[in-house]
Amino acid sequence: MCLAIPARVTQLSDGDMAVVELDGVSKSVSLALVDGVGVGDYVIVHTGYALSRLDEDEAKRTLQLFADMAAAAP
Amino acid sequence: MKYIEEFRDPDLAQGLARAIRAEARADHAYRFMEFCGGHTHAIARYGVTDLLPANVRMIHGPGCPVCVLPVGKVDEAVALAGLDGMTLCTYADLLRVPGSGYDSLFKARARGADVRMVYSTQDALQIARDNPARQVVFFAIGFETTTPPTAVALTQARAEGLKNFTVHCNHVLTPAAMRAILDGGQDGVEIDGFVGPAHVSAVIGTKAYAPFSDDYGKPVVIAGFEPLDVMQAVLMLIRQVNAGKAVVENEYTRAVSFDGNLKAQALTDTVFRLRDSFAWRGLGDIPDSALSIHDDFADFDAERRFAIDTPTPRENKACACGDVLRGVKTPEDCKLFGSTCTPDNPMGACMVSSEGACAAHWTYGRFREGGRG
Ligand code: SF4
Numbered sequence: 116m117c118l119a120i121p122a123r124v125t126q127l128s129d130g131d132m133a134v135v136e137l138d139g140v141s142k143s144v145s146l147a148l149v150d151g152v153g154v155g156d157y158v159i160v161h162t163g164y165a166l167s168r169l170d171e172d173e174a175k176r177t178l179q180l181f182a183d184m185a186a187a188a189p
Numbered sequence: 190m191k192y193i194e195e196f197r198d199p200d201l202a203q204g205l206a207r208a209i210r211a212e213a214r215a216d217h218a219y220r221f222m223e224f225c226g227g228h229t230h231a232i233a234r235y236g237v238t239d240l241l242p243a244n245v246r247m248i249h250g251p252g253c254p255v256c257v258l259p260v261g262k263v264d265e266a267v268a269l270a271g272l273d274g275m276t277l278c279t280y281a282d283l284l285r286v287p288g289s290g291y292d293s294l295f296k297a298r299a300r301g302a303d304v305r306m307v308y309s310t311q312d313a314l315q316i317a318r319d320n321p322a323r324q325v326v327f328f329a330i331g332f333e334t335t336t337p338p339t340a341v342a343l344t345q346a347r348a349e350g351l352k353n354f355t356v357h358c359n360h361v362l363t364p365a366a367m368r369a370i371l372d373g374g375q376d377g378v379e380i381d382g383f384v385g386p387a388h389v390s391a392v393i394g395t396k397a398y399a400p401f402s403d404d405y406g407k408p409v410v411i412a413g414f415e416p417l418d419v420m421q422a423v424l425m426l427i428r429q430v431n432a433g434k435a436v437v438e439n440e441y442t443r444a445v446s447f448d449g450n451l452k453a454q455a456l457t458d459t460v461f462r463l464r465d466s467f468a469w470r471g472l473g474d475i476p477d478s479a480l481s482i483h484d485d486f487a488d489f490d491a492e493r494r495f496a497i498d499t500p501t502p503r504e505n506k507a508c509a510c511g512d513v514l515r516g517v518k519t520p521e522d523c524k525l526f527g528s529t530c531t532p533d534n535p536m537g538a539c540m541v542s543s544e545g546a547c548a549a550h551w552t553y554g555r556f557r558e559g560g561r562g
Contacts, residue, residue, distance in 0.1 A: 120193065121191070121192035121193060145309070145311060145338075147341045148337050148341065148450060148452055148453045149450070149452065150452060157192055159388060159391060159444055161334050161335070161338070161388055162280065162308065162309050162310070162334075162335055162338050163308055163309025163310070163312070163338065164309065164338045164341070166334060166337070166388060166391050166392060166450060166453070167388070167391035167392075167444045167445070167450060168444075169192055169443050169444055170442070170443050170444070171190055171443075173442040173443040174190055174192060174195075174443040175190070176442070177418075177421075177440070177441075177442060177443060178195055178196075180421065181198075181201045181204070181205060181417055181421060182201065182204075184204065184205055184208045184421070184424065185200070185203070185204020185205055185207070185208065186204065187208065188204055188205075188207035188208035188210075188211050189207065189211055
């Protein structure tokens, strides 16, 4: 139930709804719980609702941190 | 950036494993609880424990929504579904959870009850709109991630004046369960820190965990659900322990902020209120640990609308789920694990959902080829 995965918004629809792409499959989800999401944004979708937007800069920073840790380890 | 594959890179995983081995002190035992079933699942699926040194142990926590629902609540769902003219909607996992005498919503459906699995609260609303002659109840379960979607549905139902839609509310609160684990006393489990929830934290924010670092002196690192996220969080916890620190850190900055999702929090506050107490499987009665529906939405509250009478719930004595949820036993400690109890024929709630500790161990463990099962 909690295994929400990142999905890309491909289209905004009426009434807080949007179409997202999840693993190549299109799905209709609600944007009622997030403000300011646009086409192209990645969101965490949980039981049919976007709960949070994914921040690309933060994601890159985290990946860089992994790489630094891995490189520094003996 | 797809936010998935990048966070599963095997070379980086080996690198993080080396970093963990280098920093974990040989003379120290580290015991970290991953609160969330999502982390339990990731740890089992990607074999994260195999990459950790023996003195770094992961303990599964109670963060699996169907697992913590006590038998009595399953019985209530079955009773509700059996009422005349009733359609009961709920998330798929709940259908197979055994109640008293191994009854379940699945069996209720086989007996003729109208039980529907829904993916979203929007589906439940639509079933109500499409079937005005039936009463449609959404049996709501879950932590802070599933609560706001229930709140949206209740707000919509009221705005539309739907007369045949109600919610049976069983939403529970993560910090209350973490507190119960730490207050466990003698038969509790000793832990040195928490890998904090991913998506629950996207909703409630990292601010919600301050009591655990400040009052209990336990480090908390919020982590994403991919294997590298978990490993990085473990490394951050080891560093805190080594430094004698206890603070709340956030590994999952791409989705989680200090404040969390304020819109979802405000909506939740409008639609729900704190319950005095709620019975959890494994953790027992915990005060202020769950939500009920606010008086303003009383017409949409199934508990107030429908009287159901269920006999005293009967636990399956052989199932060790309660101890597994408290972290004092592992799935393999249960005599039924993999013999009588498998995901195809679950004897307890922890074997039902892919986030349940028993199901995750069975599905991704080596028991099939190995000595057991
Ligand atoms: S293996 Fe089955 S019976 Fe044993 S604790 Fe897990 S869910 Fe319960």
